[in-house]
Amino acid sequence: MTNYEIIAGLQKTLKNSRLGHSMGVACTAANLAMCHDKDLIDKAFRAGLLHDCAKYMKDDESIAFCKKHGIELSEYELKTPGLIHAKMGVYVAKNDYDEHDEQILSAIRWHTTGKPGMDMLEKLIFVADYIEPLRKILPNLNEIRAMAYKDLDQCIIMIYENTISYIKEKGDCFDPTTLEAYEYYKK
Ligand SMILES: [Fe+2]
Ligand SMILES: [Fe+2]
Structure with a gap:
Protein backbone atom coordinates (compact mmCIF):
# COMPACT_ATOMS: atom_id res chain seq x y z
CA MET A 1 0.00 0.00 0.00
CA THR A 2 1.31 3.50 -0.79
CA ASN A 3 1.59 6.20 1.85
CA TYR A 4 -1.25 8.05 0.11
CA GLU A 5 -3.49 4.99 0.33
CA ILE A 6 -2.67 4.64 4.02
CA ILE A 7 -3.62 8.29 4.59
CA ALA A 8 -6.90 7.77 2.72
CA GLY A 9 -7.64 4.72 4.92
CA LEU A 10 -6.84 6.60 8.12
CA GLN A 11 -9.12 9.41 6.99
CA LYS A 12 -12.03 6.97 6.98
CA THR A 13 -11.45 5.61 10.49
CA LEU A 14 -9.71 8.26 12.63
CA LYS A 15 -11.04 11.54 13.98
CA ASN A 16 -9.51 14.66 12.40
CA SER A 17 -7.42 15.39 15.47
CA ARG A 18 -6.03 11.83 15.52
CA LEU A 19 -5.26 12.00 11.81
CA GLY A 20 -3.44 15.30 12.34
CA HIS A 21 -1.45 13.74 15.17
CA SER A 22 -0.55 10.73 13.00
CA MET A 23 0.69 13.00 10.20
CA GLY A 24 2.66 14.95 12.81
CA VAL A 25 4.29 11.78 14.11
CA ALA A 26 5.09 10.60 10.55
CA CYS A 27 6.82 13.89 9.63
CA THR A 28 8.61 14.20 12.97
CA ALA A 29 9.84 10.60 12.88
CA ALA A 30 11.10 11.06 9.31
CA ASN A 31 12.90 14.26 10.38
CA LEU A 32 14.48 12.49 13.32
CA ALA A 33 15.63 9.75 10.94
CA MET A 34 17.25 12.43 8.72
CA CYS A 35 19.23 13.40 11.80
CA HIS A 36 20.00 9.99 13.36
CA ASP A 37 19.74 7.28 10.67
CA LYS A 38 19.11 8.24 7.05
CA ASP A 39 18.31 4.65 6.02
CA LEU A 40 15.17 4.77 8.17
CA ILE A 41 13.48 7.87 6.68
CA ASP A 42 10.87 5.89 4.69
CA LYS A 43 10.13 3.36 7.44
CA ALA A 44 9.90 6.12 10.05
CA PHE A 45 7.31 8.01 7.97
CA ARG A 46 5.25 4.88 7.42
CA ALA A 47 5.42 3.67 11.01
CA GLY A 48 4.44 7.18 12.14
CA LEU A 49 1.39 7.20 9.86
CA LEU A 50 0.29 3.78 11.11
CA HIS A 51 1.22 3.92 14.81
CA ASP A 52 -2.31 4.90 15.99
CA CYS A 53 -4.23 3.13 13.19
CA ALA A 54 -6.25 1.15 15.76
CA LYS A 55 -7.07 4.11 17.98
CA TYR A 56 -10.67 4.51 16.91
CA MET A 57 -12.52 2.14 19.27
CA LYS A 58 -14.05 2.69 22.69
CA ASP A 59 -12.49 0.80 25.62
CA ASP A 60 -15.04 -2.03 25.70
CA GLU A 61 -14.87 -2.40 21.92
CA SER A 62 -11.07 -2.65 22.12
CA ILE A 63 -11.26 -5.43 24.69
CA ALA A 64 -13.87 -7.29 22.61
CA PHE A 65 -11.70 -6.83 19.49
CA CYS A 66 -8.71 -8.38 21.27
CA LYS A 67 -10.76 -11.34 22.50
CA LYS A 68 -12.13 -11.93 19.03
CA HIS A 69 -8.72 -11.85 17.36
CA GLY A 70 -6.77 -13.73 20.03
CA ILE A 71 -4.69 -10.74 21.16
CA GLU A 72 -3.58 -11.47 24.74
CA LEU A 73 -3.88 -8.68 27.28
CA SER A 74 -2.05 -8.28 30.58
CA GLU A 75 -3.83 -7.44 33.80
CA TYR A 76 -2.46 -3.92 33.57
CA GLU A 77 -3.73 -3.50 30.00
CA LEU A 78 -7.21 -4.62 31.02
CA LYS A 79 -7.16 -1.88 33.67
CA THR A 80 -5.74 0.71 31.26
CA PRO A 81 -7.44 0.02 27.92
CA GLY A 82 -6.00 3.25 26.47
CA LYS A 94 -1.25 -6.12 8.90
CA ASN A 95 -4.85 -6.79 8.00
CA ASP A 96 -6.20 -3.41 6.88
CA TYR A 97 -3.03 -1.75 5.57
CA ASP A 98 -1.11 -4.79 4.33
CA GLU A 99 1.96 -3.81 6.36
CA HIS A 100 4.24 -6.78 7.05
CA ASP A 101 7.60 -5.14 7.76
CA GLU A 102 8.59 -6.59 11.14
CA GLN A 103 10.54 -3.50 12.12
CA ILE A 104 7.59 -1.20 11.42
CA LEU A 105 5.17 -3.54 13.23
CA SER A 106 7.44 -3.62 16.26
CA ALA A 107 7.68 0.18 16.34
CA ILE A 108 3.85 0.29 16.37
CA ARG A 109 3.74 -2.38 19.10
CA TRP A 110 6.03 -0.49 21.49
CA HIS A 111 5.10 3.14 20.82
CA THR A 112 3.09 3.71 24.01
CA THR A 113 5.36 2.28 26.71
CA GLY A 114 8.66 1.89 24.93
CA LYS A 115 10.78 -1.00 26.23
CA PRO A 116 14.33 -1.75 27.28
CA GLY A 117 16.72 -2.10 24.33
CA MET A 118 14.58 -0.45 21.63
CA ASP A 119 16.02 -0.45 18.10
CA MET A 120 16.43 2.86 16.28
CA LEU A 121 13.02 2.81 14.55
CA GLU A 122 11.24 2.00 17.83
CA LYS A 123 13.02 4.92 19.47
CA LEU A 124 12.12 7.31 16.64
CA ILE A 125 8.40 6.51 16.87
CA PHE A 126 8.34 6.55 20.68
CA ILE A 144 12.65 17.49 25.17
CA ARG A 145 12.10 18.48 21.52
CA ALA A 146 15.54 20.07 21.29
CA MET A 147 17.18 17.06 22.97
CA ALA A 148 15.58 14.67 20.43
CA TYR A 149 17.90 16.05 17.75
CA LYS A 150 20.98 16.11 20.02
CA ASP A 151 20.92 12.93 22.10
CA LEU A 152 18.08 10.49 21.49
CA ASP A 153 18.71 8.31 24.57
CA GLN A 154 18.86 11.35 26.85
CA CYS A 155 15.59 12.51 25.27
CA ILE A 156 14.01 9.13 26.06
CA ILE A 157 15.08 9.44 29.71
CA ASP A 175 2.77 -0.38 33.34
CA PRO A 176 5.78 -2.41 34.54
CA THR A 177 7.39 -1.98 31.09
CA THR A 178 7.55 1.79 31.62
CA LEU A 179 9.60 1.47 34.81
CA GLU A 180 11.83 -1.29 33.43
CA ALA A 181 12.57 0.80 30.37
CA TYR A 182 13.28 3.91 32.44
CA GLU A 183 15.80 2.01 34.58
CA TYR A 184 17.39 0.57 31.45
CA TYR A 185 17.98 3.93 29.74
CA LYS A 186 19.16 5.62 32.93
CA LYS A 187 22.05 3.13 33.04
FE1 LIG B 1 -0.78 5.78 20.49
FE1 LIG C 1 0.12 8.60 18.98
Missing part, protein backbone atom coordinates in the same frame (compact mmCIF):
# COMPACT_ATOMS: atom_id res chain seq x y z
CA LEU A 83 -2.73 1.37 25.98
CA ILE A 84 -4.17 -1.58 24.06
CA HIS A 85 -4.27 0.24 20.72
CA ALA A 86 -0.53 -0.43 20.34
CA LYS A 87 -1.03 -4.21 20.24
CA MET A 88 -4.21 -3.85 18.19
CA GLY A 89 -2.32 -1.54 15.85
CA VAL A 90 -0.08 -4.41 14.78
CA TYR A 91 -3.15 -6.47 13.83
CA VAL A 92 -4.88 -3.58 12.02
CA ALA A 93 -1.67 -2.55 10.20
CA VAL A 127 9.96 10.00 20.69
CA ALA A 128 8.03 11.42 17.72
CA ASP A 129 4.74 10.42 19.37
CA TYR A 130 5.70 12.59 22.33
CA ILE A 131 7.12 15.65 20.56
CA GLU A 132 5.16 16.07 17.29
CA PRO A 133 4.04 19.67 16.66
CA LEU A 134 0.35 19.15 17.47
CA ARG A 135 1.07 17.52 20.85
CA LYS A 136 -0.60 19.42 23.67
CA ILE A 137 1.97 21.41 25.61
CA LEU A 138 3.45 19.41 28.48
CA PRO A 139 6.07 20.49 31.03
CA ASN A 140 9.60 20.64 29.53
CA LEU A 141 8.26 19.81 26.07
CA ASN A 142 10.47 22.26 24.20
CA GLU A 143 13.60 21.08 26.03
CA MET A 158 13.45 12.90 29.86
CA ILE A 159 10.21 11.52 28.39
CA TYR A 160 10.12 8.72 30.98
CA GLU A 161 10.79 11.17 33.82
CA ASN A 162 7.89 13.32 32.65
CA THR A 163 5.59 10.35 32.16
CA ILE A 164 6.41 8.85 35.55
CA SER A 165 5.82 12.10 37.44
CA TYR A 166 2.55 12.61 35.51
CA ILE A 167 1.32 9.10 36.41
CA LYS A 168 2.35 9.62 40.06
CA GLU A 169 0.48 12.94 40.20
CA LYS A 170 -2.66 11.28 38.85
CA GLY A 171 -2.20 8.47 41.38
CA ASP A 172 -2.44 5.82 38.64
CA CYS A 173 -0.43 2.62 38.64
CA PHE A 174 2.43 1.95 36.23
Whole structure:
Protein backbone atom coordinates (compact mmCIF):
# COMPACT_ATOMS: atom_id res chain seq x y z
CA MET A 1 0.00 0.00 0.00
CA THR A 2 1.31 3.50 -0.79
CA ASN A 3 1.59 6.20 1.85
CA TYR A 4 -1.25 8.05 0.11
CA GLU A 5 -3.49 4.99 0.33
CA ILE A 6 -2.67 4.64 4.02
CA ILE A 7 -3.62 8.29 4.59
CA ALA A 8 -6.90 7.77 2.72
CA GLY A 9 -7.64 4.72 4.92
CA LEU A 10 -6.84 6.60 8.12
CA GLN A 11 -9.12 9.41 6.99
CA LYS A 12 -12.03 6.97 6.98
CA THR A 13 -11.45 5.61 10.49
CA LEU A 14 -9.71 8.26 12.63
CA LYS A 15 -11.04 11.54 13.98
CA ASN A 16 -9.51 14.66 12.40
CA SER A 17 -7.42 15.39 15.47
CA ARG A 18 -6.03 11.83 15.52
CA LEU A 19 -5.26 12.00 11.81
CA GLY A 20 -3.44 15.30 12.34
CA HIS A 21 -1.45 13.74 15.17
CA SER A 22 -0.55 10.73 13.00
CA MET A 23 0.69 13.00 10.20
CA GLY A 24 2.66 14.95 12.81
CA VAL A 25 4.29 11.78 14.11
CA ALA A 26 5.09 10.60 10.55
CA CYS A 27 6.82 13.89 9.63
CA THR A 28 8.61 14.20 12.97
CA ALA A 29 9.84 10.60 12.88
CA ALA A 30 11.10 11.06 9.31
CA ASN A 31 12.90 14.26 10.38
CA LEU A 32 14.48 12.49 13.32
CA ALA A 33 15.63 9.75 10.94
CA MET A 34 17.25 12.43 8.72
CA CYS A 35 19.23 13.40 11.80
CA HIS A 36 20.00 9.99 13.36
CA ASP A 37 19.74 7.28 10.67
CA LYS A 38 19.11 8.24 7.05
CA ASP A 39 18.31 4.65 6.02
CA LEU A 40 15.17 4.77 8.17
CA ILE A 41 13.48 7.87 6.68
CA ASP A 42 10.87 5.89 4.69
CA LYS A 43 10.13 3.36 7.44
CA ALA A 44 9.90 6.12 10.05
CA PHE A 45 7.31 8.01 7.97
CA ARG A 46 5.25 4.88 7.42
CA ALA A 47 5.42 3.67 11.01
CA GLY A 48 4.44 7.18 12.14
CA LEU A 49 1.39 7.20 9.86
CA LEU A 50 0.29 3.78 11.11
CA HIS A 51 1.22 3.92 14.81
CA ASP A 52 -2.31 4.90 15.99
CA CYS A 53 -4.23 3.13 13.19
CA ALA A 54 -6.25 1.15 15.76
CA LYS A 55 -7.07 4.11 17.98
CA TYR A 56 -10.67 4.51 16.91
CA MET A 57 -12.52 2.14 19.27
CA LYS A 58 -14.05 2.69 22.69
CA ASP A 59 -12.49 0.80 25.62
CA ASP A 60 -15.04 -2.03 25.70
CA GLU A 61 -14.87 -2.40 21.92
CA SER A 62 -11.07 -2.65 22.12
CA ILE A 63 -11.26 -5.43 24.69
CA ALA A 64 -13.87 -7.29 22.61
CA PHE A 65 -11.70 -6.83 19.49
CA CYS A 66 -8.71 -8.38 21.27
CA LYS A 67 -10.76 -11.34 22.50
CA LYS A 68 -12.13 -11.93 19.03
CA HIS A 69 -8.72 -11.85 17.36
CA GLY A 70 -6.77 -13.73 20.03
CA ILE A 71 -4.69 -10.74 21.16
CA GLU A 72 -3.58 -11.47 24.74
CA LEU A 73 -3.88 -8.68 27.28
CA SER A 74 -2.05 -8.28 30.58
CA GLU A 75 -3.83 -7.44 33.80
CA TYR A 76 -2.46 -3.92 33.57
CA GLU A 77 -3.73 -3.50 30.00
CA LEU A 78 -7.21 -4.62 31.02
CA LYS A 79 -7.16 -1.88 33.67
CA THR A 80 -5.74 0.71 31.26
CA PRO A 81 -7.44 0.02 27.92
CA GLY A 82 -6.00 3.25 26.47
CA LEU A 83 -2.73 1.37 25.98
CA ILE A 84 -4.17 -1.58 24.06
CA HIS A 85 -4.27 0.24 20.72
CA ALA A 86 -0.53 -0.43 20.34
CA LYS A 87 -1.03 -4.21 20.24
CA MET A 88 -4.21 -3.85 18.19
CA GLY A 89 -2.32 -1.54 15.85
CA VAL A 90 -0.08 -4.41 14.78
CA TYR A 91 -3.15 -6.47 13.83
CA VAL A 92 -4.88 -3.58 12.02
CA ALA A 93 -1.67 -2.55 10.20
CA LYS A 94 -1.25 -6.12 8.90
CA ASN A 95 -4.85 -6.79 8.00
CA ASP A 96 -6.20 -3.41 6.88
CA TYR A 97 -3.03 -1.75 5.57
CA ASP A 98 -1.11 -4.79 4.33
CA GLU A 99 1.96 -3.81 6.36
CA HIS A 100 4.24 -6.78 7.05
CA ASP A 101 7.60 -5.14 7.76
CA GLU A 102 8.59 -6.59 11.14
CA GLN A 103 10.54 -3.50 12.12
CA ILE A 104 7.59 -1.20 11.42
CA LEU A 105 5.17 -3.54 13.23
CA SER A 106 7.44 -3.62 16.26
CA ALA A 107 7.68 0.18 16.34
CA ILE A 108 3.85 0.29 16.37
CA ARG A 109 3.74 -2.38 19.10
CA TRP A 110 6.03 -0.49 21.49
CA HIS A 111 5.10 3.14 20.82
CA THR A 112 3.09 3.71 24.01
CA THR A 113 5.36 2.28 26.71
CA GLY A 114 8.66 1.89 24.93
CA LYS A 115 10.78 -1.00 26.23
CA PRO A 116 14.33 -1.75 27.28
CA GLY A 117 16.72 -2.10 24.33
CA MET A 118 14.58 -0.45 21.63
CA ASP A 119 16.02 -0.45 18.10
CA MET A 120 16.43 2.86 16.28
CA LEU A 121 13.02 2.81 14.55
CA GLU A 122 11.24 2.00 17.83
CA LYS A 123 13.02 4.92 19.47
CA LEU A 124 12.12 7.31 16.64
CA ILE A 125 8.40 6.51 16.87
CA PHE A 126 8.34 6.55 20.68
CA VAL A 127 9.96 10.00 20.69
CA ALA A 128 8.03 11.42 17.72
CA ASP A 129 4.74 10.42 19.37
CA TYR A 130 5.70 12.59 22.33
CA ILE A 131 7.12 15.65 20.56
CA GLU A 132 5.16 16.07 17.29
CA PRO A 133 4.04 19.67 16.66
CA LEU A 134 0.35 19.15 17.47
CA ARG A 135 1.07 17.52 20.85
CA LYS A 136 -0.60 19.42 23.67
CA ILE A 137 1.97 21.41 25.61
CA LEU A 138 3.45 19.41 28.48
CA PRO A 139 6.07 20.49 31.03
CA ASN A 140 9.60 20.64 29.53
CA LEU A 141 8.26 19.81 26.07
CA ASN A 142 10.47 22.26 24.20
CA GLU A 143 13.60 21.08 26.03
CA ILE A 144 12.65 17.49 25.17
CA ARG A 145 12.10 18.48 21.52
CA ALA A 146 15.54 20.07 21.29
CA MET A 147 17.18 17.06 22.97
CA ALA A 148 15.58 14.67 20.43
CA TYR A 149 17.90 16.05 17.75
CA LYS A 150 20.98 16.11 20.02
CA ASP A 151 20.92 12.93 22.10
CA LEU A 152 18.08 10.49 21.49
CA ASP A 153 18.71 8.31 24.57
CA GLN A 154 18.86 11.35 26.85
CA CYS A 155 15.59 12.51 25.27
CA ILE A 156 14.01 9.13 26.06
CA ILE A 157 15.08 9.44 29.71
CA MET A 158 13.45 12.90 29.86
CA ILE A 159 10.21 11.52 28.39
CA TYR A 160 10.12 8.72 30.98
CA GLU A 161 10.79 11.17 33.82
CA ASN A 162 7.89 13.32 32.65
CA THR A 163 5.59 10.35 32.16
CA ILE A 164 6.41 8.85 35.55
CA SER A 165 5.82 12.10 37.44
CA TYR A 166 2.55 12.61 35.51
CA ILE A 167 1.32 9.10 36.41
CA LYS A 168 2.35 9.62 40.06
CA GLU A 169 0.48 12.94 40.20
CA LYS A 170 -2.66 11.28 38.85
CA GLY A 171 -2.20 8.47 41.38
CA ASP A 172 -2.44 5.82 38.64
CA CYS A 173 -0.43 2.62 38.64
CA PHE A 174 2.43 1.95 36.23
CA ASP A 175 2.77 -0.38 33.34
CA PRO A 176 5.78 -2.41 34.54
CA THR A 177 7.39 -1.98 31.09
CA THR A 178 7.55 1.79 31.62
CA LEU A 179 9.60 1.47 34.81
CA GLU A 180 11.83 -1.29 33.43
CA ALA A 181 12.57 0.80 30.37
CA TYR A 182 13.28 3.91 32.44
CA GLU A 183 15.80 2.01 34.58
CA TYR A 184 17.39 0.57 31.45
CA TYR A 185 17.98 3.93 29.74
CA LYS A 186 19.16 5.62 32.93
CA LYS A 187 22.05 3.13 33.04
FE1 LIG B 1 -0.78 5.78 20.49
FE1 LIG C 1 0.12 8.60 18.98
